[in-house]
Amino acid sequence: MAFSLRNKLILAVSLPLLAVYLTVLALEYRAGRAVAIAQMERHLTALTGKMAAEIDRDMATAAQAARSAAATLTDFQPRGREPIDAMERSILATNSTIFGTAVAYEPGAFTTDRQRFAPYLHRGDAGGKLQGVEIRYDYTRWDWYLLPKLLGRPTWTDPYFDDGAGNILMCTYAAPFYRQGKFQGVVGVDIDTADIQRRLKAVDTHGGYCGLVSQTGTFVSHPNDHYIMGESIFSLAAWHELAALDAVGREMIAGKTGVRRLSDVETGRPTWVVFAPVRSVQWSLYAVIPDEAVMAEVNRRLNRQAAWLLGGLALIVAIIVAASTWVSRPIARLAAAAAQVARGNLDVRVADYGGHDEVGHFVTTFNQMVGDLRENIEVRVRETAARQTMERELQIAREIQTSLLPMARPPFPHRSEFTLDAETAPAKIMAGDFFDFWFVEDDVLALVMADVSGKGVPAALFMAVGRTVLRNFSVPGQSPAQVLTVANRVMAAQNEKNMFITLFYGHYHVKTGELVFANGGHLPPYVARQDGTLAVLDAPDGPLVGVIADAEYGERRTTLAPGEMLALYTDGATEARNADGLLLGDDGLRAMFAQLQSRPVDEVCQLVLEKINGYRSSPEQDDVSILALRRAAAG
């Protein structure tokens, strides 16, 4: 039962359903994905834009403070340090986003005796007391000093690490100030990027993270601390050989806004990057979110749907299983019953299934069929038995019939005056031909060759009757015509079935060779004469025996010279047909005898029968009987 009806049903139903479900889920997924991505894009574009704007605003405020101070210093030349310190205190007091501020003079510009002068005021740890120091190192080479000086305008530096303040990543906005058009120095304000980093870490990106890259693509904020100021987008792109990341990096440092799909540098998984510029500092604020996080809700929904659909499918399969079991159980029982029937058990019946549907009808029909079959076979068995009985009886009848014919060969071994033999080849089991010979008197041999009309048992019985009658009425002193006349009368009287016999009856005088004979419609015998010819005896023309009760039969005589042979036969010989339908005929038969006439009588009988059998297309055509009598040669 590898592919039972049930399994086929299950496959036939569940496969198309599964295909439909999968198609539905795939379409759902596509639609859901498009929506989720659009949502993510909207959300993160808005978010990064907002964050960038916030940072920009803070930066702009800080920058404004530096520009104001620079403008003041351009207009007003402080004498001594105190006004500068006051200015720095004021900047920090009014701008909470500023970490520290410095006024850095060009060497010799503050006082001619000082090479460099740069007082720096910054917030202490955790926003504690302000701390003032003087910058000792050669700041004139540093970006925050050099850039505004060389560019001739205020500007932001790139972020840089300040090791002394405990890994504070800061960036500086510095504005130049001038006296009489001559560059005097810069006013710088520092922004602690840790504040921005903290703010970015707190942003909810729904499964991703936010960060910043500077104008050089260097990470200012990233969840991996090792990236900060160490890696740039371009170093990552080069190391991991990601051309797409490199291209995105170029867009970011060019101040563009965008949404791009990339593979994550560490996991290689598809990831979305949304970026927006922080214009004042020329940074780029980005949000990174793995594709799987974007799709999380869609996937959850799809999983739920898939679970429902699969549950439904399981239910359908269960129903199919139940229904097909319900249908197939009686069918299986029918199959088992049919197998039993095939093995010959016709008593088997399938229990009533109880339904009035096709299967119920099938069960009823099957039971009926097996019943009919059984009856049929019983009839057949009876018939076969009957036929076998009859065949057995016919066999016995045939044996009896055969026993009626003279059996001994040679029939009269003690008589040297003649030789005699007769053979018959019956067409069916029961032959209608018969021959007989017996001594009526010491030297008179009665010869009979007859053919009963019809074949089979009736013919045989009529033959038995005929033979008995002939033997009864063949008494010494009676001539063949008298015997035949009496026998005919007796047989005609008892012949209610209107059967008849063609019958040759003769008395052969063994001493003299004289043959006296009567004939009731039988074919005339042949005589093989001494001169080698084969003559047809001119037989008296009597009617068929057993038909006309008062018929009178005449008789004729002939004499066999020593060595001459008398041949009697039935019409089965002359009427033998070959495969072309041609009759052997009188001529054909005579030719056979003529050819064989010099042979001994037993050979003549046997060979003529063989020749006739060889000639005719089938042995069932008609009975053939041959009788040959040869007068012994003189001496």
Place this chain on the structure above:
Amino acid sequence: MRRCIPTFARLAALLLVASIVEVWADPSVAAEMDARHETAPVVLQLHWYPQAQFAGYVMAEEKGFFRKAGVAVRLRWSVAGERPFQRLVDGQADFCIGWLSDAIRQRDAGQPLVNLAQVFQRSSALLVTWRRSGIKTPEDMNGRRVGLWGGDNDVQVLAFFHRRHVQPIVVPQSASIVPFLRGAVDVASAMHYNEYHKLIEAGVSPDQLHVFSLADDGLAFPEDGIYCTESTRGDRSAACLALATASRQGWDYALGHETETLDAIMRHCRAANVHTNRNHQRWMLRSVAAAIRGPEGGKPAPWGSLSADVYGGVARMLLDERMIRTIPPFEQLYQPVDR
């Protein structure tokens, strides 16, 4: 804006203690050291922060080549503005890495410096301009702002301008590439192994730049070499030999084991709070490998060798620029240990 104050000093002290403990903890090394009468580690001062420029010495230490050669070496990094040759003279360092042009000037100034091995055979110094600036020849730099690091490093560039009769506006330059990126300077000094690649990592593509290689301009000032004082060379020649031999082994190893070397470099960078990335250090390692091999297209020079011709070329240039008064005799400055 505050300056990074010597985390290095603290680090150095720590390293010193650590290496002494390590040496004494290893009996075989201790025995070896006794045999050579070297009880304290020597200090090898490298002239910048940890980076792949010094990969050979880092790997010599990492793989124990110094110890196996019979000298305990402690690596000491420099900070901006620190002058390793001065450390030698001060006695704070036993050996240092320095540039040849600088060494010649120091020698001329009377400092008893000796070159044990000239490791880099080729100059990596470049001048970089934007293609869009229209500067195509050195002459185009006339009147343009050129960033110079200041001090010895500039000798080559100044010689370059002098020979070409170019008068640019010289602007001080720090390690930052930002002034160049922002257009505050028109021409930036850059080492091929460092600043040039930093520009690339800042999103600049090579075809945006026009690069003048000073080495290609006949100013083949070979840079990093191993130096010590004359007295060290005379009194501790075994240590000098060991240090030079192990350094060479270190370089061979570093150039043959890129991944392992980069791991070690990155470890040192993190320990010293140097913000860099692996991609940059790989570029640097490959670039200095080329500098060690020698002039491009030429036959690789024997490791550590310095020819009298090259020496003479550099010294004459310095003399022409009036950076030295006389040319110090070649044999005085270059005293390789295998001689």
